[in-house]
Amino acid sequence: MSVQIRKRGRPRGRAGGPNAEDSGGIRALDRALDILDLIAVSSGLTLTEIAQRLGMAPSTVHRVLVTLAARGVAESDSQTQAWHVGPTAFRHGSAFMRRSGLVERARPLLRRLMEQTGETANLGILNGDAVLFLSQAETHETIRAFFPPGTRSALHASGIGKALLAHAPPADLKRMIAGMALERFTPTTLTDPQALVQDLVRIRARGYALDNEERTPGMRCIAAPIFDLGGEAAAGISVSGPSLRMSDARLASMSQAVIEAARALSFGMAPDPAPRDGT
Template sequence: MTTIQEKSDTVAAVEKAFAILECLGNRRDVSVTELAQQLGLSKSSVHRLLQTLKALGYVAQDGESELYRATLKLFELGGKALENTDLVREADEDMRRLGELTRETIHLGALDEDAIIYIHKIESDFGLRMQSRIGRRKPLHSTAIGKVLLAHMTPSGARALLESQPLKIFTPQTLNTVEAVMQILPRVWKLGFAEDNEEAEPGLRCIAVPVFDRFGKVVAALSISFPTMRCDADTPERYTSLLKAASQSISGRLGWRPEA
């Protein structure tokens, strides 16, 4: 590994922190002195950074030997990034097909702490302007994707997330209490889809279905968004059917097999 020489205070500490993590990734049970010598840093600087990384859970220290090692938290973080990368790649073809069939906006969203985050999007052919973009976070309670993700959590887990922050009201249709959201989740789970009926944006509807990984865990939700003016009597049923077929295809490529 390239040795990092002691640099001026203008150099970001994160550069040194990642150098330490890289070193710990290649070796197990390393002392402060060894790290300092290998990286060309002072022992005090290495010790300070190690304590920060330890507090964040990325580094552990043996109680007797006082040697340091990397934890599995980095593996977990990398696994999540890899999972999302695989998910987007596997979902892209079906999302584009959905876009061609409906000409509406298609989203793929996943849980990001206490909100959803859009990780892929196919734009509407109609030039529909939505308050969404890849990487943007949206509330759980007012989105069809959020309701799907909540419905596949334990009730206590869903309630904890909903109670962690005030439920913002976006339109007169927004569910504005934890109990109101909790009451619909069993039905969402049973039917296999959720709806947002002008709850996030006026004049806009959305239907979402879950996407499963090989363990049967819901890792994301797939949705179609469309304006109420293009919603006929059979539109929700048709879009739900298309979404479920696409979700089954995506989930299958992720290794999921439906129960017999």
């Protein structure tokens, strides 16, 4: 799953036309969408960085960002001055997911997976250099993993993230790893690019990814990719929980349950919920 960023891809007016509106576009809106596209696939960019990457005047970028922020589409980190997509952008994206049906199709499977394993089941997609969690079926255990919709997690320290990386086209994978900070969160986080690639090879071979306390001490995650009609890993499904419950002894059965759920969702072929008694 990839996103292309256009550099100053605004439509030119017709020959002799005074502005972009001549070709049916609105120049200010086009600029705003270029900026939104860029920050959506980044881990945070300053105003200066955005202006440089898009070849726009800083004053123009500032006006656009202030407008987007006022509507909740973009927001700035007060400490780093970096800009990110805002909650309104997620709400807009959620409307697309409802239309595409992935979240709705996944809902019964997430609950079934949670009941099978006793752990929280999650659905996520690639969002720039992170995983964006879309839906969750939360376990009733007191100690549990919690990734509410809209949460983002680093690709290299996430079960779903590594499952998606393992099935990315080689050229995309090389580019993505080169641009990742590979931040260390715990002693087991994979921060060496070569070690990460080796783990991705193992993931691809066995069909599932394991986050072995790589993001949070004492927590494990098992994930598998969901493939679209083009055969690309478009999303991922996982179960997460305490390492004491997700022990090595349970790894085989839990990973098989995750793989089967991912297969059921791939190509949009999630099974229909079981009919109710008497229907």
